[in-house]
Amino acid sequence: MDAIVVNQLSKTFRVKVKDKGLKGSLKSILKPNYRTIQAVDNISFRVEEGEILAFIGPNGAGKSTTIKMLTGILYPDEGSTSVMGINPTAKRKQLSYQIGTVFGQKEQLWMHLTPYDNFKFFGAIYDLKEEEAEARIAELKQVFELEEFINTPVRNLSLGQRIRCEIVVSLIHRPKILFLDEPTIGLDPVVKENIRTLIKKMNREYKTTIFLTSHDVGDIEKLCKRIIIVNHGSIVLDDSMENLKYHYLNRKIVEVKLRDAMDMTEEDGITVIKSKGCNLKLEVDTTKKNIADALKLIDADNILDINISNVPLENIITEIYKENRQTKA
Amino acid sequence: MRKYLFILKATLMESLQYVLNILLGFITFFMLLFVFMNLWEYIYSDSVNLISGYTKEQMIWYVILTEMIWFSCRNPTLSFQISNDIKSGSIAYSINKPYHYIAFIIAKHLGEIAIKSLMFMVAGLVIGYCFLGAFPVIHLYQLPAIILSFLFGILINAFLKMSISVLSFWIEDSTPFHWIYDKMIIVLGIMFPVEVFPLWAQPMIRFTPIFVVTYGPAKLIIDYSNSMALQVLVSQLIYFIISLSLLLFIYQRGVKKLNVNGG
Numbered sequence: 151m152d153a154i155v156v157n158q159l160s161k162t163f164r165v166k167v168k169d170k171g172l173k174g175s176l177k178s179i180l181k182p183n184y185r186t187i188q189a190v191d192n193i194s195f196r197v198e199e200g201e202i203l204a205f206i207g208p209n210g211a212g213k214s215t216t217i218k219m220l221t222g223i224l225y226p227d228e229g230s231t232s233v234m235g236i237n238p239t240a241k242r243k244q245l246s247y248q249i250g251t252v253f254g255q256k257e258q259l260w261m262h263l264t265p266y267d268n269f270k271f272f273g274a275i276y277d278l279k280e281e282e283a284e285a286r287i288a289e290l291k292q293v294f295e296l297e298e299f300i301n302t303p304v305r306n307l308s309l310g311q312r313i314r315c316e317i318v319v320s321l322i323h324r325p326k327i328l329f330l331d332e333p334t335i336g337l338d339p340v341v342k343e344n345i346r347t348l349i350k351k352m353n354r355e356y357k358t359t360i361f362l363t364s365h366d367v368g369d370i371e372k373l374c375k376r377i378i379i380v381n382h383g384s385i386v387l388d389d390s391m392e393n394l395k396y397h398y399l400n401r402k403i404v405e406v407k408l409r410d411a412m413d414m415t416e417e418d419g420i421t422v423i424k425s426k427g428c429n430l431k432l433e434v435d436t437t438k439k440n441i442a443d444a445l446k447l448i449d450a451d452n453i454l455d456i457n458i459s460n461v462p463l464e465n466i467i468t469e470i471y472k473e474n475r476q477t478k479a
Numbered sequence: 480m481r482k483y484l485f486i487l488k489a490t491l492m493e494s495l496q497y498v499l500n501i502l503l504g505f506i507t508f509f510m511l512l513f514v515f516m517n518l519w520e521y522i523y524s525d526s527v528n529l530i531s532g533y534t535k536e537q538m539i540w541y542v543i544l545t546e547m548i549w550f551s552c553r554n555p556t557l558s559f560q561i562s563n564d565i566k567s568g569s570i571a572y573s574i575n576k577p578y579h580y581i582a583f584i585i586a587k588h589l590g591e592i593a594i595k596s597l598m599f600m601v602a603g604l605v606i607g608y609c610f611l612g613a614f615p616v617i618h619l620y621q622l623p624a625i626i627l628s629f630l631f632g633i634l635i636n637a638f639l640k641m642s643i644s645v646l647s648f649w650i651e652d653s654t655p656f657h658w659i660y661d662k663m664i665i666v667l668g669i670m671f672p673v674e675v676f677p678l679w680a681q682p683m684i685r686f687t688p689i690f691v692v693t694y695g696p697a698k699l700i701i702d703y704s705n706s707m708a709l710q711v712l713v714s715q716l717i718y719f720i721i722s723l724s725l726l727l728f729i730y731q732r733g734v735k736k737l738n739v740n741g742g
Contacts, residue, residue, distance in 0.1 A: 223571045223737075246577040256572055262493040274485035275578060 152232075153327050153359040154197035154220060159229035160383075161190040161215055189215040191383035192229070199326070202353055202360040204374035204391075208471050212383040213363045217329055220361070221249060234326050247276060250320030254332035257312065258319060261305040265296060265315045268304065269322055276323035283322070290318045293355065294348055310341030314348065321352065327359040328352075334369055346372050367464040379470055387470055398466045400437050406430045406448060407455040420444055428454075433461070482578055483586040490590025501595050505602060508550050512603075515542045515670060516610055531674035537701040538672070540607055540615050544697035545669040547603040548629070551596035552636050552692075556588050558657050561644035566651075570737065581641065581730055588637050615700050624708040628696040631715035636664075636692045638722035645726065648733030660688075668693040691718045 167185045168178040190212045197203050207213050218224040220233055222242035231238055234248045251258075259268045266287065273283030291300055294314050299307055304315065313333060320328060330349070334342040350373060352358055364370060370377060370391075377394055379387040387394070408428040416422055419438030424431035434444045441458065516539055523535035530538065561584060564570040573580050608614060617625065643656045667673075668689035673681055684690065695711035 218571060221575045223575050225735075242575060243577050246575055249575075251572070251575065253572065256569065258572065260489060260493060262496045263489060267489065267492065271485055271489045274482050275576060277482065277577070 151199050152196045153199040153201070153234060154195075154361070155230075155232040156193060156195050156216075156220070157230045159190055159193050159216070159219065159231060160188070160227050161212075161219060161224065162227055163187045163189055188383050190219070190226075193380070193383070193385050194229075195378060195385065195388055197359060197361065199359055200353070200357045201376060202349075202362065202374045204370040204377045205361060205363050205380070206365070206370060206377065206467065207380035211380045213380055214331070216380070217331065217361070217363065221245070221251060221329060247323060248325055249327045249329060250323070250325035251329045252313075252316050252320045252331065252333050254313065254330075254335040257304075257316065259304045259312065259315055262303055264301045264303055265307075265318070266300045268315065268319060272319050272322045278323065286322055286324070290321060293351065294318050308341075310337055310344065313337065313341075313345060317345070317348065317352075321356070321358070324356070325358065327361060330360060330362045330364075332364050332366075333362070334364065334366055342366070342368065349373055367462070367467065371463050379467065381471055386473075394466065395460070395463070398461055400435065401461045402434050402436060402441060403459045403461060404432045404434055404441065404444065405457040405459075406432070406453055408448070409452050409454055412448070412452065414447070417447075420447075483582055486578075486583055486586035487590040487593075490587045491593055494591050494594050498594070498598075501598055504550065504553075504595075505598075508546060508599065508602065509606075511546060512543060512606060515539075531672065533672060533674070533701075536611050536613070536615075539611060540701045541672050541697050542669065543603045543607045544700055545693040547596075547599045548632060548693050548696060549664060549669055551592055551599045552633055554588055554591055556584060556591055557637055557640040558644055558653070560584070561641060562647040562653050565645070565647040565733070565737070568737075574734065581726065584641060585634070585637060589633075592633070617700060617703070621699070621703045621708070624712060625696065625699045625703075628699050628708070628711050628715060631712070631719055632692045632696045635688065635715060635718050635722050638719075638726045639688055639692075642722065642726045642729055645729045645733050648729075648736045663687065664689060664693060672698070685714075688718065688722075691715045 164184045164186055166178065167183045168174050193212075193216070205213055205216070215224060219226050220231055220238060222238035222245050225239050233245055236245045236248065238245050259265070260271065263271065269287045269290070270283060273286065278286065291297060294317070296314065296318065299311050304312060307315065317328075317330075317333070333349070334345050337345065346369060349360065353360055360373070362369065362373060374391055376390050377387065378385055389397075403423070406429075408430060411428050412430075414420075414422050414425055414430055414432070417439070419435040421433040421435075422430070423433055430448075432444065434441060445456075519535060519538045519542070522530065523538070528534065533541065564573065570580065573583065576583075604614065639660065640657065643653050643660060646653050646656065667676070667684055667687070673684050673690065673694055676684060691711070691714050695715060699708055699711060
């Protein structure tokens with residue numbers, strides 16, 4: 151079953167435009183001027199139940215607007231959305247029982263209360279019975295390993311502990327879909343990894359559908375099986391992570407440490423990314439030149455060390471953003 | 480309803496962390512009381528027994544009671560939080576929860592002012608007793624009307640302040656409107672009872688929120704009569720309905736406006 155169905159969704163905003171200086175300010179009072187921005191432009195996609203989807207794009211691409219339409223906060227200009235079979239704009243309250251939201255940059259916990267009091271509070275908000283809430287808190291406490299700080303006021307928790315509690319709060323009512331907006335922002339690598347493990351565990355144990363937006367490629371790479379890239383309000387890529395990587399795996403990064411410095415000339419299929427002293431970094435397009443042929447251009451006796459790797463996902467995504475920008479231009 | 484009681488309880492628990500802040504608020508409370516008690520003491524010392532129908536004791540209790548109401552009701556949640564939620568877009572994260580944002584803020588407001596009101600009430604009564612040597616006489620049968628009038632006063636004030644705050648959907652800064660409302664209550668509703676003002680101005684003042692927020696509840700304590708109780712409660716009921724409808728109307732329109740600006 152599809153958890154989310156988005157059909158030809160569009161949304162525009164009217165933004166006030168003002169000329170420079172005091173004169174412009176006065177003019178905008180008497181004769182305001184507006185510009186229409188196409189935030190989301192005719193997008194369609196489906197998300198299956200239990201899927202972990204990365205919904206990414208550069209700032210201003212339309213991610214946030216799409217999430218807000220999916221959660222019933224914004225009304226679409228055109229098109230339709232269905233989340234767990236519910237129309238978000240018509241039945242926002244009914245939908246709120248089916249979804250959970252975590253915004254890494256916006257806390258929903260009450261800072262002066264302990265996580266336990268917060269969980270009880272949100273349990274009441276979502277109409278859980280007393281004993282039901284207690285059982286759920288006990289369960290989540292174990293899964294998310296909260297024992298140590300469940301009775302410490304939230305304001306005294308570390309960012310990693312707070313994010314864990316934010317996720318628990320959003321799960322208290324057993325939502326079918328969880329919208330995670332930059333859940334690991336500002337966290338150190340160890341805590342990030344910990345949060346990712348918990349998200350995976352949650353998806354596995356509760357079959358929660360996860361709709362993730364993040365600028366952190368690690369989140370996307372380690373959690374998601376499918377990726378949707380949006381830019382300028384349109385979907386520029388909707389593919390499985392495997393396909394995306396496969397498509398770009400024909401390009402390899404070759405890093406060579408040389409005994410003596412050498413001048414490497416670029417050829418068709420070989421791009422010199424960096425050449426500094428005895429260190430050389432090349433990108434080889436294997437559809438045009440295979441690795442063995444590329445390496446033949448370097449004297450084997452001159453090679454001290456060599457490392458061949460795939461193009462980082464971050465570079466792939468940046469490239470897709472750029473490609474789209476150039477196409478639009 | 481249970482969820483709103485939980486919101487009230489959670490806020491109450493949170494406000495217990497701010498008892499010291501509340502105590503700092505007492506400085507202005509004491510200063511204002513000191514000035515006005517001495518002012519009325521001085522005016523009444525000129526061998527006058529009644530001013531506009533009020534004895535010295537009634538006049539001083541009026542100032543104490545209205546100040547108690549006003550200082551208890553002052554709450555940044557009603558002004559700054561709503562305005563900030565709207566301007567920063569944070570309101571979006573509240574309206575996708577299974578509660579009504581307006582009811583949420585009211586429950587939060589009541590939780591936040593509960594401790595504060597109790598503290599101001601005790602402080603006001605102690606000061607009044609020390610200064611005048613006696614409490615106003617209240618009979619048991621008068622209590623329901625008095626309590627009801629105080630509750631109505633608190634809620635109407637909250638609705639009006641919130642109505643001003645939700646204007647932030649359209650205007651950059653609602654602070655000047657709050658300033659006008661607050662000063663109107665302080666100058667016309669706390670310092671002097673309505674009867675002190677010129678006869679021509681009194682009917683107009685009786686139509687303002689002053690009559691239902693501060694004057695009415697205080698008047699029922701210092702000079703209770705059934706007719707006055709009826710007049711105050713009926714006015715409050717009308718104000719309650721109008722101010723709540725106005726608030727909900729502006730809010731509903733505003734949320735649609737948020738839909739235009741969001742994203």
